[in-house]
Amino acid sequence: MASNTPPTFTESQQHHYLDHILNFSFDSIAKTLTAPLDRLKLIFQVQNELVKQQKLSQPYNGLLDCFFKLKNTEGLLSFFSGNIYNCLRTIPVDLCRNAFLRFFKTPRVLEPLEENDTEDGDGDDEHNNN
Numbered sequence: 001m002a003s004n005t006p007p008t009f010t011e012s013q014q015h016h017y018l019d020h021i022l023n024f025s026f027d028s029i030a031k032t033l034t035a036p037l038d039r040l041k042l043i044f045q046v047q048n049e050l051v052k053q054q055k056l057s058q059p060y061n062g063l064l065d066c067f068f069k070l071k072n073t074e075g076l077l078s079f080f081s082g083n084i085y086n087c088l089r090t091i092p093v094d095l096c097r098n099a100f101l102r103f104f105k106t107p108r109v110l111e112p113l114e115e116n117d118t119e120d121g122d123g124d125d126e127h128n129n130n
Contacts, residue, residue, distance in 0.1 A: 020094060027090035035086065036079035040066055 009017070043050075044066050050056035060066040070078060 020098070023094045024091055027094065028087040031086045031090065032080070032083055035083040038086070039079045039081060040070070043070060 040063055044060060044063060047056060047059050047066075051059055060069065
């Protein structure tokens with residue numbers, strides 16, 4: 001018979017999960033704030049192909065022209081097209097980044113050099129007159 005008690009997490013596990021949730025939240029906010037610029041960049045980059053396919057009558061004269069034409073034809077919400085995918089894409093990036101940081105983190109990197117250690121690590125200090 002299965003137990004109905006919820007799993008208990010240690011304080012470090014709770015901190016770890018909270019860290020992931022906060023990273024996802026802040027990354028999603030950043031992606032949402034920059035979504036209109038990403039959309040403009042994408043439309044501006046593919047404008048020549050849109051003209052070839054006759055989906056666009058003439059190329060844009062600049063980013064402002066692109067902005068106003070896109071706003072007038074497709075509306076303001078079109079600037080956030082594909083934003084949910086961008087936000088969800090931050091989850092595996094964050095998990096991989098944290099996994100690599102944890103894997104490659106070594107205590108030697110964080111320890112300061114001792115006074116008799118030199119950069120080459122041989123312990124010889126020719127300038128020490130003791």
